Amino acid sequence: MENLVAAADRFKPHGKVIDIREHGGGNVNDTFLVTLDSGGERHFILQRINTRVFRRPRLVTQNMRTVTEHIHRRIERLSFGAGRRWEVPRVLLTQGGQDHWVDSSSSFWRAISFIDGAQSFDTVTDLEHGREVGCALGMFHRLVSDLPTDALADTLEGFHITPRYLRRYDEVLAQAALRSSPEVNFCVRFVGERRAGVHVLEDAKAQGRLPLRPIHGDPKVNNIMIDTATGQAISLVDLDTVKPGLVHYDIGDCLRSCCNPSGEETEQWEAVRFQTDLCRAILGGYLSLARDFLTENDYECLYEAIRLIAFELGLRFFTDYLEGNVYFKVRHEKHNLARALVQFKLTESIESQEASIRAMIQEMR
Ligand code: GN1
Ligand code: MG
Numbered sequence: 001m002e003n004l005v006a007a008a009d010r011f012k013p014h015g016k017v018i019d020i021r022e023h024g025g026g027n028v029n030d031t032f033l034v035t036l037d038s039g040g041e042r043h044f045i046l047q048r049i050n051t052r053v054f055r056r057p058r059l060v061t062q063n064m065r066t067v068t069e070h071i072h073r074r075i076e077r078l079s080f081g082a083g084r085r086w087e088v089p090r091v092l093l094t095q096g097g098q099d100h101w102v103d104s105s106s107s108f109w110r111a112i113s114f115i116d117g118a119q120s121f122d123t124v125t126d127l128e129h130g131r132e133v134g135c136a137l138g139m140f141h142r143l144v145s146d147l148p149t150d151a152l153a154d155t156l157e158g159f160h161i162t163p164r165y166l167r168r169y170d171e172v173l174a175q176a177a178l179r180s181s182p183e184v185n186f187c188v189r190f191v192g193e194r195r196a197g198v199h200v201l202e203d204a205k206a207q208g209r210l211p212l213r214p215i216h217g218d219p220k221v222n223n224i225m226i227d228t229a230t231g232q233a234i235s236l237v238d239l240d241t242v243k244p245g246l247v248h249y250d251i252g253d254c255l256r257s258c259c260n261p262s263g264e265e266t267e268q269w270e271a272v273r274f275q276t277d278l279c280r281a282i283l284g285g286y287l288s289l290a291r292d293f294l295t296e297n298d299y300e301c302l303y304e305a306i307r308l309i310a311f312e313l314g315l316r317f318f319t320d321y322l323e324g325n326v327y328f329k330v331r332h333e334k335h336n337l338a339r340a341l342v343q344f345k346l347t348e349s350i351e352s353q354e355a356s357i358r359a360m361i362q363e364m365r
Contacts, residue, residue, distance in 0.1 A: 048109055063243060
């Protein structure tokens with residue numbers, strides 16, 4: 001707590017800190033909402049970066065500044081998304097002018113402005129919300145589409161490179177003292193049956209069929225801020241994983257998160273389904289802003305991306321369970337196993353609807 005107050009004091013733009021509380025349910029970093037006693041902006045967001053995951057945290061803040069400054073400049077002369085309020089968090093500086101602060105126990109802190117009058121949800125509530133989520137991702141991609149990828153650092157090497165996660169899984173599995181259970185056996189078999197398909201996106205990238213573009217990296221439903229007054233999406237927050245990548249990682253991640261009405265934390269993994277009506281609403285919103293820059297090849301790989309990113313997240317959770325929960329924060333020992341089962345069930349549901357999802361994509365392009 002002492003460190004928390006000290007960190008908040010470094011970044012506070014004015015006034016006195018009167019409250020600090022945990023905010024959101026991030027699986028990697030620690031996030032806090034800070035309240036000040038006076039002034040126009042009463043709140044800001046303070047975060048402690050998990051440096052086990054983000055080994056070079058300075059690159060994270062650097063990317064964040066690059067991307068937020070770029071978007072702020074673009075919003076000023078926006079010729080699309082007419083009438084849409086769109087906000088981007090600002091990176092706050094310490095009194096010494098730094099975009100981060102390292103405390104005496106080597107914790108890495110940074111702060112950003114708080115987006116007021118908006119909220120986020122852990123699941124998509126209806127088709128309208130789904131469409132807005134899609135618009136948010138389309139808006140974001142469009143706003144960064146002219147930012148050269150070499151302006152962004154690779155903050156998390158291997159992120160969303162599915163074959164690398166499979167390799168890591170193999171290493172961990174070989175060393176794990178595997179306690180067999182119906183759930184563990186299901187996961188091992190599930191991964192084993194899908195080994196051949198993990199290269200699709202990386203192959204398309206290597207063959208030059210899919211270009212590197214700036215991506216968000218984590219456009220899950222609760223990173224999309226919805227204006228409490230209008231119900232419109234107004235921001236895509238959590239910019240830690242912005243880096244060069246495939247828009248397919250983002251589209252896949254957004255859909256695996258948003259088309260699962262049970263949510264990724266449900267205990268009822270057997271009931272998890274991929275909802276194609278939500279998928280249609282989200283893609284509709286996305287394409288209303290992103291159609292211009294998608295190529296034929298982009299469309300060709302969309303179904304595979306939807307399937308693969310759900311599978312990949314299941315693989316990441318399962319590997320972390322086997323490894324003893326070293327990456328994702330957990331509330332109990334089998335938490336990552338439960339999360340893996342949810343993503344694998346979702347993958348299964350996507351696979352069972354392949355024909356209709358492909359037909360939907362075809363119809364919308
Ligand atoms: C992690 O930390 P959080 O909750 O923003 C993870 C994402 C996963 C997500 C699943 C850097 O995001 O890739 O999709 O959990 N972030 C990182 O909820 O690994
Ligand atoms: Mg994140």
